[in-house]
Structure formats: structure tokens, C-alpha cells
Amino acid sequence: MAEGEKISSNKMLKQAIAFNLFRILSFSVVAILIIILSFITIKGFRAISWEFLTAMPEDGMTKGGIYPAIIGTFYLIAGSMLFAFPIGVLSAIYINEYAKDGFFKRFVKLMTNNLAGIPSIVFGLFGMSLFVNTLGFGDSILAGSLTLGLLTLPVVIRTTEEALKAVDHSFRLGSYALGATKLQTIRRVVLPMSLPNIITGLILSIGRVSGETAPILFTVAAYFLPKLPTSIFDQVMALPYHLYVISTSGTNIEESRPIAYGTALVLIAIVLIVNLLANGLRRYFGNKVKMN
Amino acid sequence: MKIRTHQVNLYYSDFHALKGITMEISANTVTALIGPSGCGKSTFLRVFNRMNDLIDGVKITGDIFIDGQEIYDRKTNIDDLRKNVGMVFQKPNPFPKSIFENVAYGLRVNGINDKKFIEERVERSLHQSALWDEVKDKMKKSAFELSGGQQQRLCIARALAIEPSIILMDEPASALDPISTAKIEELIYELKKNYTIIIVTHNMQQAGRVSDKTGFFYLGELIEYDDTKIIFTNPKNPRTQNYITGRFG
Amino acid sequence: MKRFFRRFIEKFIEGIFFLSSSVTTLTVLLIVVFLFREGMGVFNKTPIEEGFAIALNKNNSVKEISSLDMKNIFDQNITNWKTLGGNNDSIILFRIDDISNYFTDEQLGDSLQYVPKCISSLVDSLTGIIAFIPEKYIDKHFAGRKLPMDKISVGKFLSGKEWFPTAQPASQLGVLPLILGTLWVSLMAILIALPLGLATAIYMAEIASEKVRRILKPLIELLAGIPSVVYGFFGLIVIVPLIQKVFDLPVGETGLAGSIVLGIMALPTIITISEDAIRTTPRAMKEASLALGANKWQTIARVIIPYSMSGITAAAILGIGRAIGETMAVLMVTGNAAVIPHTILEPVRTIPATIAAELGEAPQGGLHYEALFALGCILFILTMATNLLVEYISKKRKYNKQ
Numbered sequence A: 001m002a003e004g005e006k007i008s009s010n011k012m013l014k015q016a017i018a019f020n021l022f023r024i025l026s027f028s029v030v031a032i033l034i035i036i037l038s039f040i041t042i043k044g045f046r047a048i049s050w051e052f053l054t055a056m057p058e059d060g061m062t063k064g065g066i067y068p069a070i071i072g073t074f075y076l077i078a079g080s081m082l083f084a085f086p087i088g089v090l091s092a093i094y095i096n097e098y099a100k101d102g103f104f105k106r107f108v109k110l111m112t113n114n115l116a117g118i119p120s121i122v123f124g125l126f127g128m129s130l131f132v133n134t135l136g137f138g139d140s141i142l143a144g145s146l147t148l149g150l151l152t153l154p155v156v157i158r159t160t161e162e163a164l165k166a167v168d169h170s171f172r173l174g175s176y177a178l179g180a181t182k183l184q185t186i187r188r189v190v191l192p193m194s195l196p197n198i199i200t201g202l203i204l205s206i207g208r209v210s211g212e213t214a215p216i217l218f219t220v221a222a223y224f225l226p227k228l229p230t231s232i233f234d235q236v237m238a239l240p241y242h243l244y245v246i247s248t249s250g251t252n253i254e255e256s257r258p259i260a261y262g263t264a265l266v267l268i269a270i271v272l273i274v275n276l277l278a279n280g281l282r283r284y285f286g287n288k289v290k291m292n
Numbered sequence B: 001m002k003i004r005t006h007q008v009n010l011y012y013s014d015f016h017a018l019k020g021i022t023m024e025i026s027a028n029t030v031t032a033l034i035g036p037s038g039c040g041k042s043t044f045l046r047v048f049n050r051m052n053d054l055i056d057g058v059k060i061t062g063d064i065f066i067d068g069q070e071i072y073d074r075k076t077n078i079d080d081l082r083k084n085v086g087m088v089f090q091k092p093n094p095f096p097k098s099i100f101e102n103v104a105y106g107l108r109v110n111g112i113n114d115k116k117f118i119e120e121r122v123e124r125s126l127h128q129s130a131l132w133d134e135v136k137d138k139m140k141k142s143a144f145e146l147s148g149g150q151q152q153r154l155c156i157a158r159a160l161a162i163e164p165s166i167i168l169m170d171e172p173a174s175a176l177d178p179i180s181t182a183k184i185e186e187l188i189y190e191l192k193k194n195y196t197i198i199i200v201t202h203n204m205q206q207a208g209r210v211s212d213k214t215g216f217f218y219l220g221e222l223i224e225y226d227d228t229k230i231i232f233t234n235p236k237n238p239r240t241q242n243y244i245t246g247r248f249g
Numbered sequence C: 001m002k003r004f005f006r007r008f009i010e011k012f013i014e015g016i017f018f019l020s021s022s023v024t025t026l027t028v029l030l031i032v033v034f035l036f037r038e039g040m041g042v043f044n045k046t047p048i049e050e051g052f053a054i055a056l057n058k059n060n061s062v063k064e065i066s067s068l069d070m071k072n073i074f075d076q077n078i079t080n081w082k083t084l085g086g087n088n089d090s091i092i093l094f095r096i097d098d099i100s101n102y103f104t105d106e107q108l109g110d111s112l113q114y115v116p117k118c119i120s121s122l123v124d125s126l127t128g129i130i131a132f133i134p135e136k137y138i139d140k141h142f143a144g145r146k147l148p149m150d151k152i153s154v155g156k157f158l159s160g161k162e163w164f165p166t167a168q169p170a171s172q173l174g175v176l177p178l179i180l181g182t183l184w185v186s187l188m189a190i191l192i193a194l195p196l197g198l199a200t201a202i203y204m205a206e207i208a209s210e211k212v213r214r215i216l217k218p219l220i221e222l223l224a225g226i227p228s229v230v231y232g233f234f235g236l237i238v239i240v241p242l243i244q245k246v247f248d249l250p251v252g253e254t255g256l257a258g259s260i261v262l263g264i265m266a267l268p269t270i271i272t273i274s275e276d277a278i279r280t281t282p283r284a285m286k287e288a289s290l291a292l293g294a295n296k297w298q299t300i301a302r303v304i305i306p307y308s309m310s311g312i313t314a315a316a317i318l319g320i321g322r323a324i325g326e327t328m329a330v331l332m333v334t335g336n337a338a339v340i341p342h343t344i345l346e347p348v349r350t351i352p353a354t355i356a357a358e359l360g361e362a363p364q365g366g367l368h369y370e371a372l373f374a375l376g377c378i379l380f381i382l383t384m385a386t387n388l389l390v391e392y393i394s395k396k397r398k399y400n401k402q
Helices: A002-047 A051-056 A067-098 A104-117 A121-132 A143-163 A168-178 A182-211 A240-246 A253-291 B041-045 B076-084 B099-109 B115-128 B150-161 B179-190 B204-210 B226-232 B238-243 C002-021 C023-044 C067-074 C096-102 C115-125 C154-160 C176-207 C211-223 C228-246 C255-279 C282-289 C296-307 C308-326 C328-333 C351-361 C367-400
Strands: B002-014 B015-023 B028-036 B060-064 B086-088 B165-170 B196-202 B213-218 B221-227 C053-056 C092-094 C129-134
Touching: A002 B076, A002 C129, A002 C211, A002 C228, A002 C255, A002 C296, A002 C351, A051 A240, A051 A253, A051 B165, A051 C282, A067 A143, A067 A182, A067 C023, A104 A143, A104 C367, A121 A143, A121 C023, A121 C308, A121 C328, A121 C367, A143 A182, A143 B165, A143 C023, A168 A182, A168 C211, A182 A240, A182 A253, A182 B002, A182 B204, A182 C002, A182 C211, A182 C228, A240 A253, A240 B179, A240 C228, A240 C328, A253 C211, A253 C228, B002 B041, B015 B221, B015 C129, B028 B204, B041 B165, B041 B196, B041 B213, B041 C023, B076 B086, B076 B165, B086 B150, B086 C282, B099 C053, B099 C296, B115 C351, B150 B165, B150 B179, B150 C002, B150 C092, B150 C282, B179 B204, B204 B226, B204 C296, B213 B226, B213 B238, B221 B226, B226 B238, C023 C154, C023 C367, C053 C115, C067 C092, C067 C308, C092 C096, C096 C115, C096 C129, C115 C129, C154 C176, C176 C255, C176 C296, C176 C367, C211 C255, C228 C328, C255 C308, C282 C296, C296 C308, C308 C351, C308 C367, C328 C351, C351 C367
Parallel strands: B028 B196, B028 B213, B086 B165, B165 B196, C092 C129
Antiparallel strands: B002 B015, B002 B060, B213 B221, C053 C129
16 A cells, blocks of 8 residues: 555656646746737837827838828728638638538638648739739739738638538528528528627638738838828738838838837737637627527 | 445536435445436446546535445545546547557556566456457557457456456447447456446346346436346336336436 | 529529639639749749850860859859869959950940950950850850850759859859758747647646636637737847847847747647647546546546647647748848858748748849749748648548547
């Protein structure tokens, strides 16, 4: 028995060591996040003012605001979502509701996965080659939005698919039993029930689009353009590209530091808001859907 | 008495799953626990190796003695308890390891490293579970390569290797074909000589064939507990009668 | 009639759904076509700038010059033809701009009509000359010998150790340092991220209470949501100076800085996928282990981790794939020196960073432009390979668990 106790306490000791180690490592991951967030928040907060958000950049981007970059990013979000959201949702409906299990479905899913795995810089190359040069859109909001749209398409498809899958099959059967057609069932039963989750997916892909830099480098982003676009064939500044430019290759890196911090904070804020919104929606509708 | 329980109550949060179960089980017998789904028989089985401890929000009151020792006592070492009380599950659940390592697992986690000792014990356990002849040439192969019935006997060998005195069986044959089932039942009969066995089963015939005593559970209560012969031929409680004759469940 | 119309509408809309679902496939195909169409152009060209030629004196016994030797000649690292197996004769460099050193404006003619003749006589008279001149000045009376240049081969492209695409007269297009830089930084990143990520995944799946998990999970998602350019910025401002100080280096922009930033960025992928894998371990298997007297940690180490190994492997490979393709963060912190790295404390340059940094300056359709697309092809193949590997592993896993 003494032997047994020794083994047992040895086991307990190892377990305690392992669990505490894992706990420390896990919390250090959280600590990394907190360090990044608080560093940028604290430093960036000083730079942020109403003027910073609404003024044009001045003096080789060492002074002034980031207004055109905010607007540019907004246009790019809107443009890419106008493209990716309908196609993504329709595509997910086809895969989940119409396609039969078989080669085609597997193939489309594989291709969607592959598209999701392609690095964003490759999207940049592709967008430049197809939209900017071959189709002649030039460096423009149109070219940038289409490139970003293709990039987020897999995200939209995947989240919509999850949302559709979450609707129990019995609801569909119930609708068919009442004589509804497939399309009616999708429109009146499946889509309304999955809408909250689809919207959550949309919000998350907005978060993704707002931070992407590599795809817009050669399709839309302007280094310095202190005016607002007037058509979809104009170039724009964008927040992530602006941050890259002023932190690495601005005319005076030291002087533009505060602006860099401020820009980073605005980017982080967008991501934070998007995540909170998505989580909030998920929780709110999650409960509601269950109750119905 | 090998096992004695007195007024055992078990709650899953608010749900009262076991209601005042009192039962005595003698050594080297087979006790069958029967009853409709959700009646608490599996929960009761898992009281003996404290498997319910893993579930959040479980509360247990009452006394459970094994060999005269209260197993929910603070002094009881839970690892030692589980070493003494082996368990075989509903579906065969070998580890993603070789056949040999599956059987050796219990020894290794309990701090035994003597290679020769482990080899001897593995072989003996496989003999006991009537699997040795079928696997002796492929001990290094993955346990997943065995058939379902073989896997279940491997799981029994795995439980026997740490020399428990009690074996809990949770519907051990429910996922198996009739031939494999017969083999398991034969095995239970053999094992009875050296072990105290408690088996949960849905299969009335099986309970009748393998057990000495039978307890009938219904809605968390032990309705009737007696010799198997009596339960199946002359139950005292009408609800037991109804269940045995297949009127509900 | 009405019913027919309705069925037609249903079919029509189904068709639209169908077309939408083929957009991703179409995009992947288009990416392949466009990437490779532009990228493969490299292998149809010589490293000499288009419209230019290299000419030697006709008595020069050197038959061909590799593009690397060419660079060394014009950088004056090679100064005698003997080095290249020719006569003992020192090399005289001649670029077209040098022509006024040898001839007066009069000799060249009012509209430069005598330039070809002048060059011809010059090449004829100087035995050690190597002339880098526009092809249009070489006419049929040319007295020198035009040096044949080989097209750039796939082998040379992949194994070349020098990346200097704007070098004159011959571009140096060797991607080996870029490929090695990419793999080096990515593998290091995973070495940093894997222990941390795996520990977090195990903690969240098996150890932490539901309450703690519900706090951790959205934080990990947040980590995944931070844009890569912000990671790059953070790396530039915090990690780079830190590395410079700790290791006492001339510059902090190193492979290590890239690996650390990429490692942080790979954490969410690794954590999420390994946690999912760990969670698929059947309850019965955990219970069997506990029932044999194993404690929780033994069960994790001996049953759960082996069982979810393929999922964890998939997570690691996917993490590497992401790291390989990551652009902005790496571009901002690795220093971008296109040399084969010897230690992690030197600047390195990855494939994506090269594309991002140079594409803006490469004229469309030129050799440099095409070379960058060829880099894109390599990147595409690398990431596709990791994706398919992950796909294969998870398929095999499903099969094994049946």
C-alpha cells in the first residue's frame, strides 16, 4: 500500500506540474494579445482626435488626419461585400440544399478550401493581372473590391453553409409536407432561420476585408491621395496600406509615428467592434432561435 | 459481503437520478442490473468506480462500501479504487495503440515498468479473456485491426491486467453479433470464479443466462432485487413482472 | 400553364445558385491560368535586357558567359579573360553610354547614323572588349561576335543563389535564397507556435472549466482577427528593437523577428484546429483510461494526444502553410536581404515579401515582372501542396476512425 501511495502521489505531482504549465502557457497566449492590444490602444489613443479622423493628411503624411484612408477602406468593404455576399450565399445554398453528395459537391468544396488557402499576395498578383491589366480597370476601387471579394468568398460560403446546416432537417420536411416547393422552403423556412448566423458570417468577413493589405497593394491602394474618390475607377487610400506606408517608408518615419499608432488603433477598433458585434449577435439570436 | 450500498442518492444538478438505493453483493457472483432506458442502472454501475465524478454538477449521498471501505471517503485514493474495480464499456473502445500496449496500459499508468512482468501479465490476461490464440502473432499490430468481438475481449483483457477484484460491465455485448455475444457470455461465466461481476444489460435473456442475482431499476429506484431465478419466474412486484414479460421498456 | 411557369422559375433560380457555386472553382482556375501565363514568360527570355546584346571581339576564345559571370564582369570582380578560360587579356567594359569616350559627335553622325559602324570598328580593334549595346546597332557588317545567351531555365531559376533582378546587364534571377528564407522563417514560426498553441488547445479542451473556456475562446478569435499589418507594425515597434538589444545586433530586422511575429499569428489556427481534434476523442476512450486507474494527465498524454495526433499534425501543417503565404508582417520585420541566411539573427527575405516589395517597380510585361509572377507560382504550389496534405491527412483520419 505504501508503494501504491508513492506511485499515486508521483502521478499527482506530475499532473499538477503539467496542468500548471499548460495554464501558464495558455495565459501567456492571452498575455500576448493583451500586450498587443493595450500597447496600441495606449499609444494610439493620444493620436486620436476628431480632427485625426476627419482631416486630410498633410506635410508628407507627418501631420493631419487619415480621413481619406477611412473612407477608402469603407468603399473597399462595401464593394467587396456587394460582390462576395450574394455570390457566397447563393453558392452555399446550392452546395447545401441542392447539390447531391458526389463528385461535384466534393470538388466544389475542395476548390473552396483551396481558394481559402491561397495567400493574399497571390490574390494581389491575380487581381493586378486580371482586373487591372487584362480587363483594363486600372488601379481602382473596382479592381480592389473584386480582388478582396474573391478573397473573402470562401469565408462567406463557409459561414453560410454552417448557418444552413444548423437548421434542422425536420423543418424542411415539415415545409415539404405542406406542399411547399424546394425554393419556397428555402425562402420561407431555411433562410429566415439561418439569417442571424449568415449575418454573423458577413460581419466577420468585413473584419477580414478591412485589414487586408497585400491584395490591394497593386490593385487600388494609393500611397498619398488627399482627396476623395469620385468614381469606382478612382484609386483610394486604405487604412492597412496607410499603416504600412507610414511605418516603413514615409518621408519621415519618426515624425509620423503618432499617426501610425492612431491608424493601428483605428484598425484594431474595427476588428474589435466586428468581433463584439458578431459575438453579441450570435448570443442574442442563438438564444432566440433555440426558444422558437 | 463484497459490496454494500446504503441509501445512495445521486443528483445531476436538479435531476434526482438515483433514489435511495440499498443493495448487497457477494463475492464471486454475477449481478445483473436491468430496467428501461434512463432508469439509472448505468448511473448506478458508475457509482462503484466513481466514474460519475467526471460529470460537472453530480452530487452523491449515502454510503458505498467495497471490502468494508467507504469508497467516497476522503481517504480513499481514487486511482487505487479504479485499479480494484475494472470496467468494460458498451462499445469496444481500445486505445489507438498496439494490442500489447492496450493490455499493458493499466500497468504502465500505475507505475509498473518491469518489462518481463508486464509481458507475463499481458499474456495471462489475454488467456483469461480467451483472446490469446487469436492475437499472439500480432501483438504489435494496431488494436483497431481486430474485429468488434475481438476488440471487446481485448478491452476485458485490458481490465483484467491490473487484477481488479470487481468488474463492471456496461452492456458489454450490445454492439456485437450473436457469436461474439456468446463468447463474451461464456467468458463472464469463467471469470465469475475469480471476480465479482456487475453487468448492466438490456437483454433479458442475457441477464437470465449469466447472472446469479438481478436488480430491476425503474425511474431511479431499485424496485426489486433477488435471485435471478426468482426475478424471472416469480417476481413480487407487478412492475417487474410487466417489464420482464415485455409490456413496457 | 401556371404550374409550368412556376417550375421554370424554380429551375432558373436553381441555375443561378449553381452558377454562383462554381465561382470559387472558376477563380482557382483563373488564378492558375493568369499566374502561370505571366510567370512562365520568364523561361522564354534571356537574362539580358530585351533589345540589348553582348558582343565580343571575334578573336576572343570565350564561347559563352553565364549570367552570374556576366554580373561579376560588369561589377569588375572578374577583370581578365583568363578567369573564364580565355586568353590572358584584361577585360575592357563597354556600355553604349561610353561611346562618347571613343568617338566625337562628328564621327557618330548628325542623326547617329554611323554608330553601328563606330561600334563595329571599336569591337574589332580592342581584343579584350565586352560590349553591352542595343541590338539595333548590330548590322550585317558587324565585325565583332555577338554572344549567344541561353534562355533562363527552370533549374537555374530554382537553384540560383543570387536574386538581383535589376542588375545590369544581366538580371540575377536565383530564387533559392527566397525559398530558403520563406521555409526557414515559417518553420521557425511553427516551432515557436506549436508548443504554445498545443498547450493552450489541451488546456481549453481538457483542463479549463467551462467558464474559463468561454472567456478564452473569443480572445483567441480576436487574436485571429487582428490584421497582419498591425502585427507587422507591432513587430517593428516592439519586437525588432528588443531583438536588436537582446542579441546586440546592428539591426533587429531578422529572421527571428519574422518567426516570432508569424508564430503569434499562427497561434489561433493551431489552437482552434488542435482543440477541435482533441475534442473528437470519444468519451468512452477517456473513460476507459480513467477506469484503469490513469489520472487525467496520464489520459491526456497517453490516450488523447495519440488519438488526436493526425489532427494536431494537420494544424501544424496548416499553420506552416499560412506562415509561408503571409506577406505584410514579414515584409515589415525581416529586413528583406535576399541572401541565403546562415543564422536566424540575419535579415532574410521571403517570397511574398519580395513580390510585395518589388512588383510596384517592375514594368509590366518585363523580365522582372514575370519573374515576380513566377515567384507567385512557386508560392501557389507551396501553399496548395500544404492544403492538399492537410486534406489528405484529415481524410485518412476519418477513414481510420470508422
